[in-house]
Structures are given as structure tokens and as C-alpha cells.
Amino acid sequence: MSFELSTLPTGRVREVVRAPAHVLATPGPDVDPTDPEVLQLCADLVATMRVSPGCVGLAAPQVGVSAQAFCVDVTDHPKTRTAHGLVVLVNARVVESSRNERAREGCMSVPDLTGDVKRASRVTVRGLLPGSGAETEVVTDAFEARALQHEIDHCAGLLFLDRVAGAHALHARQVYLDAPADPSA
């Protein structure tokens, strides 16, 4: 399937909040996908993701807004198998999942730690498109499945810290990605 996203307004880059900010541990409410403020929030999430080194997804609580909205784009990631390009959804849920796999995750809101987390490697996610409000299903696998589950967790007030696999499954981050080259430089 292809993922059709209507045009969003111009996004603004927002500050990414870090744990233990309370908003990151608060389940976000469902939102109206046609509300202009929600569209702006979605655009801001995309803009912030795009300027953040190595970032493949961002959820509303990470920019300080408790809401069921997120974006994901794993297109160029080496662990990606299926990719739908830029995915932006509101009020999304995992409706089917299978084939759990353990892998190491990081998060912009927990910048100095990574954790081993077991997640489904095949998922069906159902949500609404911002703008049209059309119900959409994303059926995917591998890294995109992991990224979607990570962002849906954010919207539910959960961090990867809540899902690490054991007492020794948390690690100090050793690799930081450089900021993307400034095309105007």
C-alpha cells in the first residue's frame, strides 16, 4: 500500500523535551484531525524531526504537547525493510502485531541512554490522517514497525525505559550523530 498524506502547513522547529518531563509520562488525548492546531502540531513534528540528526520519528509529547499525534520516516535507515516514506498519524493504535524481536533503541527524549526492547516486527497500525481525517491502515515490518510502536507508546505516555528487557538492558549511548550539513553553508 502507499501512504497518502495531504499537505500540511509550514512547520516550525520546536524544542524537544527530555525525561523526566511529566508530559512524557502522560497519556495523550485523542485529537480532531481537522483542527488547524492539530495540523500545525503535525507540521511542527515533521519539521523538528527533519532537523534532528538521526531522528526517524517524533511524537507530540516530545514537543511538550500531550496528544495522540506523531510522525515517522525511516526511509534511509539501514535497518528498514518496508518503508512508507513520511507517515503522519493521529489517534493511532496497533491493531495487529506478531513476531517479537529484541533490538536496541534510542530516543531524543532520553538522549544519553539506549535500551534493548522487545517489540513486534510485523504490525498493522490504524489511525487517522491529519487534514482529511481519513482512517488509514499501515501494514509494515522491521524497523518501521518498531518506530511506529515507539511513537504510539509516546502518545500513551510510555518511554522505551518502561519496556527494557532486563536489569542489564540499559546502556550509555556511545554514538552521537552529527547535525546534517547546512545546505546554505
Next chain:
Amino acid sequence: MSSLAVTVVGHDRPGIIAAAADALAGCGMNLEDSSMTLLRGHFAMTLVCAGDATVDEVRAALAPLASSGLDVAVRAVAPDPDVPSTTANHLVTVYGADRLGIVARLVGVVAEAGANVTDLTTRLSGDLYVLLAEVALPDETDADALRDRLAAVGNDLGVEVTLRPLENDEL
């Protein structure tokens, strides 16, 4: 045959493990269970070894490490401690702003429930404090009641707490 507990703690540098392992091997001590890690830049080694050497002989073998600025301790332990088998079956996850007493309060709740902590790590990363504790809950323990109690104490401390079953993949 004796079992000895050895701890080595100090500022990290290359070669500590190699020197300690070499000294123990030189005494004929077999290295059994061990944990070696870095704690905020300090090297920390805890191990149990078994063999025919005495405490004094092992202390003498480790003396060069002790004289190089590391804290070294050696003592005899019972070879087979008479404790009930404790296999972790749940994981407690805690995170929040760092404050005094997080470990004491929450692990206290676990102990009150009759559960045994088998492995615990904590990390302080900036303002974020994370605690991960693997616990063995006896069959008769009400996991839901423990989860509620942990959540209540976590709320009091201003930290997020989860209690989940540990998953073991049998192959």
C-alpha cells in the same frame, strides 16, 4: 577447596581485569560468577572464585593491584550458600528526577511483598534517574497488589514505576 569473594574497586584504567585474573589463575583459583563494570568512571569488580588457595595467599597475589591505588578485599564465603533458588520472574522499572531514597523506598516495597531482588542496576543521566530491578516473586505473591503499591509509592516520590513479567525465550 575454598570459595573466596573478591572485590576490586578504583579509578578505571586498562589492564585491571587482566592483572586480577592473572593473579587469581596464578594461585590456582577458578573464577566462577563475576560482575565487572564501570560505575561513573570507577571500575568495580565483584567475583567468587574457588580453589585451594587461602585468603592470605590470594591477598598476597593481588597486592600489586592494591598498592597501585585500587581497593582490594578478599574474604572466604560458604561454597554453596543454603538459600532458596531465586529465579527472577518480574522486572521493576523506575525513572524520574533524581532524589534521595528512590531505591530504598521502592525496593522496600518489593521486600515487604516477600519478593527477592536478584539483579539491580541504576543509572543517573543528567537529571534522569533510572532503576531496573529483576525480582523473584513467590507464587503466592499478588503481582497486581504489588504493582498498585509500587505505583502509589512511585507517585509519592514523583517517579514512574512499572512492574512486568520477565520474558524468557525457551529455545
